Amino acid sequence: MLHHTTQTFQSHFSTIPLIAFAPGRINLIGEHTDYQEGFVFPAAVENGIWVAIQKNELKVCRLYSLDFDQEFKFDLEAFSPKKGHWATYVMGMVTLLNQAGYSISGFDMVIGGNIPVGAGLSSSAALSVAIGTALSGLLDLKISKKSLALYAQKSEHLFAGVKCGIMDPYASAFGIKDKALLLDCRTTTHEEVPVILEGYSLLLVNTKVKHTLADTAYNDRREACEESVSILQTSYPEIKTLRDLGPGELENVEKILPKTLFPKAKHIITECNRVHEAALALKSGNLELFGTLLKSSHHSLSNDYNVSCPELDLLAEKSWEVAGVLGSRMMGGGFGGCTINLVKNAALDTFQLHLTEAYMKAFGKIPEFIPINISSGAHLI
């Protein structure tokens, strides 16, 4: 894909480009906790987005997307990013960099990538981070990884309409080979934790669905958490987000919150705790405990936070039936995308067969199996 992106750039624009790469991400555990300043445990994957870029001495930016096989042009002095178009991610990052005081001059760009579409591997965060890395490199802006992640998140808020957390662009920017990032979303700092899985593998199973309510439901969940916080602040004036409450407070929190809000708050509070437990389990090589935590996370996301769907539930439940599977849960925002599974290498074939049969029977489709290699974050090539 690197080669293809470079060649396409040369044949389109007849100059030699600079190339930036930014990967997609998985998340081991810690779902929907980032926008409550909680803890998450993501890692970068091998697949990602390549952006080829070069200055063009014009006031116009000329773009080409390999995925869409489409060209797009915009005038640097008059452009408006519109929701739902791939070029919006470019215009979004340019807008934010301009606002931050960086001066962006005309450029040509080709975008290529190999992140499976709709799998929930955060291709849009990877795209924004790749664009930011390319512009920073081209114009020697020396923008830090953390700022790039924050611009990418803001671009998603402003131009894609999803009030996402920091996890996806952060993982794409900071990823390290064979390590997961135990990320504190309040301080936006992380600890690297080696992912050593002796005899086991991480495997994603793609439902190949994305239910249409996903984006609205995402923003609704965020609002529900904020509402819980403002109600709870009368009894806990010191809290800023749900991250500030531990599982020991659950009984009291249940008395204070309305029945509709409590399960959602409970998810965030227990999930933050699971992230810490999972990090300890991984550090001490206790993969069984790690797997059990994945399973509890799924239950919590499906029953309390209500962001799963029949396809994800079936894949998780069928996984638990297979000997050699230590854990399985839905990954990412929910309502489609993938499950993440910790499977004994010797059981990989049985696992795939069992899930394929069950998924085919229930939904008339074959799920996609995506092996995971934890790789490095965004960089220039």
Ligand code: GLA
């Ligand atoms: C999406 C968002 C992230 C995070 C996850 C759920 O991927 O972009 O910020 O909230 O959902 O953990």
